[in-house]
Amino acid sequence: xxxxxxxxxxxxxxxxxxxxxxxxxxxxxxxxxxxxxxxxxxxxxxxxxxxxxxxxxxxxxxxxxxxxxxxxxxxxxxxxxxxxxxxxxxxxxxxxxxxxxxxxxxxxxxxxxxxxxxxxxxxxxxxxxxxxxxxxxxxxxxxxxxxxxxxxxxxxxxxxxxxxxxxxxxxxxxxxxxxxxxxxxxxxxxxxxxxxxxxxxxxxxxxxxxxxxxxxxxxxxxxxxxxxxxxxxxxxxxxxxxxxxxxxxxxxxxxxxxxxxxxxxxxxxxxxxxxxxxxxxxxxxxxxxxxxxxxxxxxxxxxxxxxxxxxxxxxxxxxxxxxxxxxxxxxxxxxxxxxxxxxxxxxxxxxxxxxxxxxxxxxxxxxxxxxxxxxxxxxxxxxxxxxxxxxxxxxxxxxxxxxxxxxxxxxxxxxxxxxxxxxxxxxxxxxx
Amino acid sequence: xxxxxxxxxxxxxxxxxxxxxxxxxxxxxxxxxxxxxxxxxxxxxxxxxxxxxxxxxxxxxxxxxxxxxxxxxxxxxxxxxxxxxxxxxxxxxxxxxxxxxxxxxxxxxxxxxxxxxxxxxxxxxxxxxxxxxxxxxxxxxxxxxxxxxxxxxxxxxxxxxxxxxxxxxxxxxxxxxxxxxxx
Numbered sequence: 024x025x026x027x028x029x030x031x032x033x034x035x036x037x038x039x040x041x042x043x044x045x046x047x048x049x050x051x052x053x054x055x056x057x058x059x060x061x062x063x064x065x066x067x068x069x070x071x072x073x074x075x076x077x078x079x080x081x082x083x084x085x086x087x088x089x090x091x092x093x094x095x096x097x098x099x100x101x102x103x104x105x106x107x108x109x110x111x112x113x114x115x116x117x118x119x120x121x122x123x124x125x126x127x128x129x130x131x132x133x134x135x136x137x138x139x140x141x142x143x144x145x146x147x148x149x150x151x152x153x154x155x156x157x158x159x160x161x162x163x164x165x166x167x168x169x170x171x172x173x174x175x176x177x178x179x180x181x182x183x184x185x186x187x188x189x190x191x192x193x194x195x196x197x198x199x200x201x202x203x204x205x206x207x208x209x210x211x212x213x214x215x216x217x218x219x220x221x222x223x224x225x226x227x228x229x230x231x232x233x234x235x236x237x238x239x240x241x242x243x244x245x246x247x248x249x250x251x252x253x254x255x256x257x258x259x260x261x262x263x264x265x266x267x268x269x270x271x272x273x274x275x276x277x278x279x280x281x282x283x284x285x286x287x288x289x290x291x292x293x294x295x296x297x298x299x300x301x302x303x304x305x306x307x308x309x310x311x312x313x314x315x316x317x318x319x320x321x322x323x324x325x326x327x328x329x330x331x332x333x334x335x336x337x338x339x340x341x342x343x344x345x346x347x348x349x350x351x352x353x354x355x356x357x358x359x360x361x362x363x364x365x366x367x368x369x370x371x372x373x374x375x376x377x378x379x380x381x382x383x384x385x386x387x388x389x390x391x392x393x394x395x396x397x398x399x400x401x402x403x404x405x406x407x408x409x410x411x412x413x414x415x416x417x418x419x420x421x422x423x424x425x426x427x428x429x430x431x432x433x434x435x436x437x438x439x440x441x442x443x444x445x446x447x448x449x450x451x452x453x454x455x
Numbered sequence: 456x457x458x459x460x461x462x463x464x465x466x467x468x469x470x471x472x473x474x475x476x477x478x479x480x481x482x483x484x485x486x487x488x489x490x491x492x493x494x495x496x497x498x499x500x501x502x503x504x505x506x507x508x509x510x511x512x513x514x515x516x517x518x519x520x521x522x523x524x525x526x527x528x529x530x531x532x533x534x535x536x537x538x539x540x541x542x543x544x545x546x547x548x549x550x551x552x553x554x555x556x557x558x559x560x561x562x563x564x565x566x567x568x569x570x571x572x573x574x575x576x577x578x579x580x581x582x583x584x585x586x587x588x589x590x591x592x593x594x595x596x597x598x599x600x601x602x603x604x605x606x607x608x609x610x611x612x613x614x615x616x617x618x619x620x621x622x623x624x625x626x627x628x629x630x631x632x633x634x635x636x637x638x
Contacts, residue, residue, distance in 0.1 A: 051584050054605040055587065055605045055606045056580065056584035056585070056587045057587050057588060057606075058606065105610060105611065106609075106610060106611040106612060106613070109611040109612065111620060113596075113621060114620055114625075114627070118627060149471055150471065272556070276497055276498055276555055276556055277497075277583060277584050277585065278584055279499055279500070279583065279585030285555075290555065290556060292555050292556075297561040298561050298563075385539045385540070386470055387470075387475075387549075388471050388473060389473065389500075389501070389549075389551050389563070389565065391500065398500060398553075400500055400501050400551065402501065402503055402549065402551070404505055406510060406511065407539050412505070412507075412510070413505045413506070413621075415501070415503040415505075417500055417501035417503075417551070421588065422585055422588070424588075425584075425585060425587060425588050454611055455611075
């Protein structure tokens, strides 16, 4: 079903895996694609009950409000209300220097934080045209994959919990803590690491990190087997995920879905392979694709992705280059601390960078990375000054929520929890 | 692949390895349909607007100045090396397209339209349904109305919000404080 990047290099691009028709035609509601409207005749005939889920409901991720209309147990109408976590990240970043804008990015998607950081930093680097040392590139890739594992673990634990399976939560959070320990070791904090710096990494990798990371790679595949052992044969889990929340490949593309949701619908698409960035074209990994487009397939895609991420981390550890962790460009990168006491030039550079920030040439770029949730894009526009003119984030969760209405065809109210869970939205990223 | 055949194309630019196709807003849907069907750009990654009010000029409301009066935002004062090239109109709307399902090389293209205050482009919800929420966000944040959008209401701000926060003339920290004895 899936091929490695190497198989495809030099060959023809094969296009999508032909998927069986999950359903005929399209299920995208018309005329409003994101709202499921109750047909007029049904509203006349049946006793429709309008129920408000959220914005604070134990079974929704974060503050999402869903207004559903029920005909008995059946969901016949639905719309989502978002914006409760809107904090104006994009506006705030226009007021800060490029440098001070970096910590904003990871705070949007607080589960897959490093992908956000990476997209913003890479966009700024693209405008600057600055060369990143190989060690930084590989470390970024390693940490991004650890972060993907982290995000999928949080997703699995909470989604299973919402469907009544309590045990996986404890197991996934056991491994999640190991990942967070690794982040703490290398960056000093467990979440919102702000470790990626324009030009490379904020600091060198501390001693002991690679060894601890290797131990984690040893443990993780077995842990994934354990999660699957808990869920794969579980009749309740099977009944609540198989055939629920259907989304065809055609509808998924039309609705702009990306990441595991798109791949669960049978579209063989992964930015890491299609438009390789960092060093993804130098490692071998498979892109898991499933073709039934239901909650179960999205679950399986994420499970396989965790295994593939471990493979990428292992290869990164093998190939990790030595050398500097950040570019040697005094106009952009903070100078080494110890030089501040002896060199006037260094002191001036330090002072200018901290007070005024570096300037970025005029222009606009769009950089997209494959975050744990799909295409995380960052559009950056500069007027040549020390602050961004405009920063815009393409949040995969925001787009995923649009598909809720399409996935709800013939669903019961209990399925809604499974469907919304399987889209893996993080509200901080939806509302930004 | 040449993108010069796009209907209503005004200009095609290459910068930073990215292709930008500027099209006439009046022929936007035509251009987008062509790109989707004939060029295989079946995936709308992103739709976002930029406000260029005050681009290359003295600052507008909502910007900081320092206590000493030195204008940190004036070109040349805060690290601006040169005044940026002027823009044709106040707002730009960027459509970032991507090829996903076609057996063609993966490629991105940016479709750009330019608008003045009050001008409304056509909605592309009929071309890519995913534009629904993106256009609502552009309306909410930038005040760009889209003709033919089926449900153009605010999405992130509350329904009774006044103003469009991402506009450059929207003040920072300008949220009115409501006192209990007022109103």
